[in-house]
Amino acid sequence: MTDAQVQDFQKRVRGISRQHRRFTNGYVELVERDGLLVPRQRRMRRGFPIKGLVLTLIGFMVFKGFMLSQVGALNYTDRLDRLAQGTLIEQAGAWVMQADPVTQAIAGQLAGLL
Template structure:
C-alpha cells in the first residue's frame, strides 16, 4: 500500500510539473492551514505588442504587387498612370505617392525580367525536345 501511495504521489507531482510548465509557471499553492497563495509572475499583463511581422509581410506584398504592375505594364505606361493619379483627388495623390517607382521595386522588376527570361528558355527547350 505504501508503494502504491508513493507512485501515486510521484504521478501527481509529474502532472503538476507539466501543468506548471504549460501555464508559464503560474498557479496556486494551498497551504495546510487552507490559505491559497498565488505563485509565478507577480504581474501578468495582456500582450498587445505591435504587429511587426504583419507590417513587414504587408510591405513585402505591396512591393511585389507594385513591381509586378511595373513589369506587366511597362515603366512608361506605369509612369503615365502615376502622373494621372497625381492630378486627381487627395486620395489618388496619396496612392500615387505610394505607387511611385523606387529603387527596391525597380530591382524586383528586374528580377521579374530574369525569371521571365528563364521560364521562356525552359519552355523553348521543352518545345524543341
Template sequence: MVDNRIDFDHRVRRLTKKHEAMTRGYYGRIRKDGLIEVKPRRGGIKLPVRALLFLVVAIFVFKGFLLASLGSDTYGYRVERLAGGTAVEQAGAWIMKPDPLSVFLAEQAGSVLR
C-alpha cells in the same frame, strides 16, 4: 452585518476582475519580504510586426510585378494620373511611385514574365 456583506461583495468583484485579467496573461515577482506576487499583464495595443513587415514586402513585390508587366512608361503615366486625383488617390500615387527596390524587382521579374 450589512457592511460586512458589502465589503465581501466588493472583494469578490475585485478578485473576479483580477482573475479575468489573469486569463490574458500574468507575471510574477518577488517582493522585498520574499512574498511572490502575481499580477495580470497589461492589455495594451500590441503591434503585429510580422504582419506589417509582410504587408510592406507584398507592396514592393506588387509594385515590381506591375512595373515589369506594364513597362516603365505606362506605369509612370498611370501613377501621374493617380497623383492628380483625390487625397486618397494621391496617397496611393505616393506609395506606388517607382523606387530602387521595386525597379530591381521589376528587372528580376521581367526575365520571368517575358
C-alpha cells in the same frame, strides 16, 4: 471551525479561482523530472504585430514590382502622372505607388522570370 481556519480556507479558494481564470486562455503541460504533469500559463502576446507588418510591406513591394514589370516603365509613370492629377486620395495613391529603387529591382527580377 475557527475564524482563522475560515479565512485560510477562503484565501486558498481565491487562489485556486484566480489560477483557473488565468488558465482559461490556455495552458501548456510541462513534465517535471519526477514525471509529474504541471500546467503552466501560456504566454499571451499583446504587442504590435511587427512580423505581420513586415510581411504586408514585402507583399506590397512585390505587387508594385509586378505591376511595373507587366505595364512597363513609361506606361507606369504615365499612369502615375494621371493619378497624381486627381483627388487627394488619388494623389496619395500615386505617391505610394511611385517606382522606387526597390520596386525597380523587384520588377527587374520578375521580368527575368516571366
